């Protein structure tokens with residue numbers, strides 16, 4: 001008998017008393033009771049608590065804000081689907097900034113990614129109550145590796161993609177897409193429970209929220 | 212019984228690996244209690260995490276509703292486990308993942324080793340996983356000439372120091388920063404000699420130490436927090452980014468997951484990803500959660516395996532009273548509130564799974580007769596704090612009492628001659644079965660005073676009672692019982708027959 005059959009048989013025998021599956025009581029909160037402004041405020045508060053840098057700007061000002069954050073940076077990587085206009089202000093900085101575009105046709109290697117200073121991505125959605133930003137590998141967010149290896153992650157999030165509670169985000173996301181949920185920069189509390197931000201993931205997380 | 216049960220293995224089939232205590236809990240606890248640093252660090256850690264947990268839990272107006280949903284979802288998972296496993300398998304496989312089944316620790320270790328060998332590699336990076344600790348994978352791989360590098364900071368500290376984790380959430384909590392510094396200086400091949408004991412500097416040393424490994428690793432081994440049956444999705448919850456590194460960079464990913472880790476649906480994750488981080492680290496959400504479903508072309512490992520592990524889980528499932536122990540999501544909340552764990556630490560439990568949940572899960576998986584695990588159900592004062600803290604409402608005290616019963620019964624049936632305990636219990640049964648029996652016994656109370664002598668203490672009890680007086684004295688019993696006193700104080704008034712008004716008196 002194969003191990004699979006064996007285990008399946010063991011399980012069936014273990015359930016000899018045929019326990020009934022209970023009805024799942026879903027009377028926890030599954031939708032937001034907040035206004036958009038409250039959600040935005042809550043998300044900002046949570047992200048700052050996690051030691052992320054947060055900037056709330058009008059959508060039209062996103063390129064300028066991004067250029068400002070990247071002043072002095074030598075190289076960045078962006079996913080091929082990142083909106084062009086977000087990068088428009090960078091084009092005017094005299095060409096000192098190298099922008100690598102990661103695309104299915106031209107994938108950056110791990111070594112390439114290790115040598116760039118920052119990554120700029122969009123986000124799929126965000127949960128204000130927990131301060132969580134979700135990436136789902138869409139074209140404006142790119143492969144998981146590009147938002148992982150560079151030491152700084154600049155994430156642009158549209159305010160209309162902010163929900164309050166996790167169930168709302170789950171309803172928006174597609175399970176089978178490769179996902180990364182991010183709540184602040186990487187952190188550890190393993191030594192004497194003292195929280196240290198920045199271990200293996202990007203040590204700096206900048207979030208630009210577009211009103 | 213229907214014919215689907217033909218050819219069925221005799222149940223239950225118990226688990227092996229790092230699930231066994233090698234000495235009885237009281238003995239191990241006695242030794243661990245002598246470790247002052249462990250006790251101080253643990254006390255600090257459990258209290259800090261406990262307070263954080265309470266803060267973030269009380270923030271949510273619907274925490275109890277969420278616990279109810281979580282508990283029901285897990286009960287439903289166990290009730291429908293065969294169907295859900297098949298569903299998960301179909302979905303994960305349809306997207307290019309490969310599933311292997313392992314009856315026990317040995318089989319799982321062999322499968323993982325063979326998969327690594329196929330890649331031609333002799334090194335793997337690992338992300339903290341209790342399942343691989345349970346099966347003793349690192350030790351097995353080492354014997355096979357494969358080096359497994361733990362990448363979680365605490366696991367790295369423990370591994371570099373050739374030690375064992377003391378807490379499932381903060382495995383290196385028994386080490387102070389200066390000790391961590393010494394371990395790093397001693398064990399890391401390349402390390403800044405001016406390394407200080409500042410946690411930020413130590414974390415940075417770990418980053419540098421592991422970075423090359425991550426960037427060049429071809430194979431990673433992970434556990435999984437949840438498997439979603441209706442989509443075939445796996446989840447890893449973490450903080451440092453080492454999980455993301457392992458799950459994203461290598462070409463081959465091998466995940467080892469217990470069969471009980473399933474949730475029926477993607478939607479159920481909305482409950483568990485609220486319950487777990489708040490109960491575990493006391494955070495609103497952990498820094499990173501990764502989700503993957505089989506293979507995503509061009510993104511992450513292209514050679515994706517999952518080893519589905521039994522190793523005694525079906526034995527636990529067969530215990531109608533004990534099976535809810537499988538609902539555990541390994542948050543460690545029960546440990547952080549446990550007055551016993553807080554003092555003895557995780558090492559005393561012997562098994563990979565310590566604390567209140569370990570005290571039920573380990574003997575359920577190995578069988579109560581296994582080595583020293585039969586002392587685990589007694590490692591509790593039954594105060595109930597674990598039950599209140601558990602996000603999936605596992606009634607740990609009830610299962611502890613149940614397992615104590617199983618233990619006593621298993622020992623009784625193995626013997627022909629009754630023990631002192633059996634005799635005492637039989638006597639107690641007789642004494643407490645009626646008031647008149649107790650009356651007879653209580654007449655003997657003045658005898659106790661005689662035994663105690665002039666200093667009014669009993670220093671040594673005979674027989675198995677000697678264990679009780681080993682390190683404490685017993686005050687002499689009073690010369691009369693409460694019942695005798697009551698009767699004297701409440702002599703019936705004339706004309707009222709007090710005795711016949713009490714049911715007990717009626718029998719006298």
Ligand code: SF4
Nearest residue numbers: 539540542543545601
């Ligand atoms: S038994 Fe409950 S409280 Fe303890 S680790 Fe498991 S889920 Fe957490």
